[in-house]
Amino acid sequence: MIAAVDVGSARARAGLFSVEGQLVARASRGFATLPSPGGQAGFDFAEIWQAVSDALAEARRMAGASPAQVQALAFDATCSLVVDAPNFAPDVIAWHDHRAVAEAEELGRIRHEVVVRAGGSVSPEMQTPKLLWLARHRPDVWAELRAVHDLCDHLAWRATGIAARSLCAAAAKWPYLPDRGGWAHDLLEGLGIAGFPHEDRVLAPGAEIGPLSRQGAAELGLDRECIVSAGLIDAFAGALGAAPGMPALIAGTSNCVMAPDVAATPALWGPYPGAILPDQTVSEGGQSATGALLDSIRRQYPFETSHGEILARIAAMPEPGQGLHVLPDFKGNRAPFADPLMRGVVHGMSLDRGAPALDALYWRSAVGIALGTRQVIAHMGLRPDRLAMAGGQARAPLLRQLYADATGAEIHWQPEDAVLRGTAIAAAAPLLGGIHAARKRFARAVEVTRPNPEAVARRERDWAVFLRMQQQRAEISELTARN
Template identity: 75%
Template sequence: MLIGAVDVGSARARAGLFTLDGRLVARASRGFATIPGPDQQAMYHFAEIWQAVADALTEARHQAGVPPAQIGALAFDATCSLVVDAPGFSPDVIAWHDHRAVAEAAELSRIPHEVVVRAGGSVSPEMQTPKLMWLKRNRPGIWATLNGVRDLCDHLTFRATGIEARSLCAAVAKWAWLPDRGGWQQDLLERAGVADFPRPGPVLSPGSRIGPLSPQGAAELRLKQETLVATGLIDAFAGALGAAPGMPALIAGTSNCVIAAGIGPRTSLWGPYPGAILPDESVTEGGQSATGALLERLRALYHEPTDHDVILARIASAPEPAADLHVLPDIKGNRTPFADPLLRAVIQGLTLERSPEALDALYWRAAVGIALGTRQVIAHMGLIPQALAMAGGQARSPLLRQLYADAIGAEIHWQPEDAVLRGTAILAAAPLSGGVLAARDCFARPIEVTKPDPAACIRRERDWRIFLRMQEQRAEIAAM
């Protein structure tokens, strides 16, 4: 029997198959389109996401050479995008990074409530309650015909099983739901004017048994109905579960998230969230929006099509470029430490040069700015880590792992066999293995350690001082 895991990120669905003792057997991915809109809107078609999921699972199964009956359990992780299940609403998924609800988020932030406290005192437009407020105010006809409105990871399990259930992870991190305060915060929802949205079904801890695939889900995923589906996670939290335990985790993908346990409420941090990953543990998240997305934007500037691995290989093979080029990477606002969705990036030292070497230099210095932003997030969280687990797309690059080690001054611990998919596979295996903790122990794998380089740390300290000064200058200009 094999365990299936599906990770739905910002642009791709990835599927992995694992043995019950945690060995990765096969992995495949399929892309899907982002539909941009006005006012910082971004959306997806769920049907396209679901097709990508089905195709990735089928390809992984073909790679492994196993029939559908061999997939005994399945779980999903996904970005915290919002699926609006209502006639006539298309595209029907509001992307996690959609910022249409900036005004609603600011309004919500002015309400004295524990949900706002655990949003760091400033609710992000990336959370679900402000998006619900926007939807009701701007699309009242859609609101009146809602069949459901779900986090993407929950809608994936609903489509697979036909059973209504929400992940505690998504509910506590992105919705007005507090497990230690009675669940749904009806008073806040009423003040926000959205208390009437449909929310049937229980809120389940990650790795809980939901049920088997429905006949429709089995047919669409090309699996057997007997496949058991377990409650999933938001993608960053899945990465934290699958990375090295016992230390803070950096999930560096389209955005960067630092997740750590044992941190109390603090401005510009999200949490603490009881039970969001493991029972009897509260985690807090600090983050940066659109970090990997910035590198992707810069990749698109090259005259000839190229991929990130080629760019990074060129940078690694030459002397470090452009010490006089500096980047504040906030292309879509700042989560931590400023909690300001309207902040924007700054580039100091840009020229008109468009050669591959010049673009490599800009790419590298943007990566340096991103790593320094992660250092700032960690400092704001009050952490002084000796080691940091790393997961996500950026973690696959040895050069970027070394950059983070040098910028943060901590060892980077990396689990090479895809920590995000591994975390989701742990959830799928949990009902069969005695729970999430037991499954995590079974799935543990050796890690690779990247230590800070003393000479590079000196260069990053200079960059750090400039980074902070540029933030001061940006604030001074904004005040003018």
């Protein structure tokens, strides 16, 4: 069997696949986000690792699999930063942590290829500004760094005891240029942060790192013969596991549109050579905190309810909240504006906080998110007639239909969890002759959702309002800046 572990923003999920690519069992365990003032948020790595271990054990129990049957393993994760140093807690800086806004702005003013590939305006969600923040604000920690890793790499290190970095994470989030010799030493030295530990091998996704260590095997409940491969950032794993041959929309806590062969463009991340496949570049256009926005609305209900229950109520009624319009940039805007300080707008909201009003707000926020995805796709220069979809939002038929109607593209959804599948492809690559062969072996049939002409017309009206609200927001920001 092939094991894949996906560590998101709140849960660790483990999947077991057959060597033919069939998902046999899947389990998950949660872990806490540890917020603090100033846009800071973190995780405790020990808690994440326990969640990983528990989820793997449960998936293995569900599959009836012995430790010896699990032959390969890989990890994907959010691009959170693990800081291995004394007196730094929580020891994982969350991907969505915005403590390094000033450092990101400073980096964005530097002429360098790393900045060009960050869209010309570096996001505080990337690792270089976070490294700079650590060096400046926590010199005590910086001086005693034992290691500093992307989360997917630290998980692999904890499992094997072998220090290695995924090319996916290095190219997409670190000052690393795989087609220009690797680490951007000139940039690091100019910033005064060249001294952090970064001598680890950099391996393409699906390359073998090595077997489990004695400790890793004991903690994960697997045999030492299990081979661990280099993994990916979660959105990249989703793109690998989704339907091939088309752009991929990974719609989870945030939304990411992933596409090959897109030129460097302001507010887009990439192109990143080899970040998914060795013979291909990939670029990303993103929206921050999309699923997180829907979850924040879910938590406002006067009773416990799930996303599925909310969407079932919405599907059973005429479209709610047509007087409501939402710009969903409550955690900043990645594309097309590259502004981490931009904030959302709600037009037409009343004081009503009953379930029907919150259902309407939830739905209209989802509409705003889907329109934002349409804008990202256009900013990438894409006009797709097909769009692969993965992530938590993809599991809801109503949301798949919404994205089809908002973008005008067929939504191709692979039901057996594209994110875990992409990570399983990386895990299986050493056993199956490489990542291309593993991807072909793991391919599965998709469900296709086509745009509904009547709904497309409604979304066109929403689109006009969406653009006008963005113009008004810009005008208000300009007026405020004058004062």
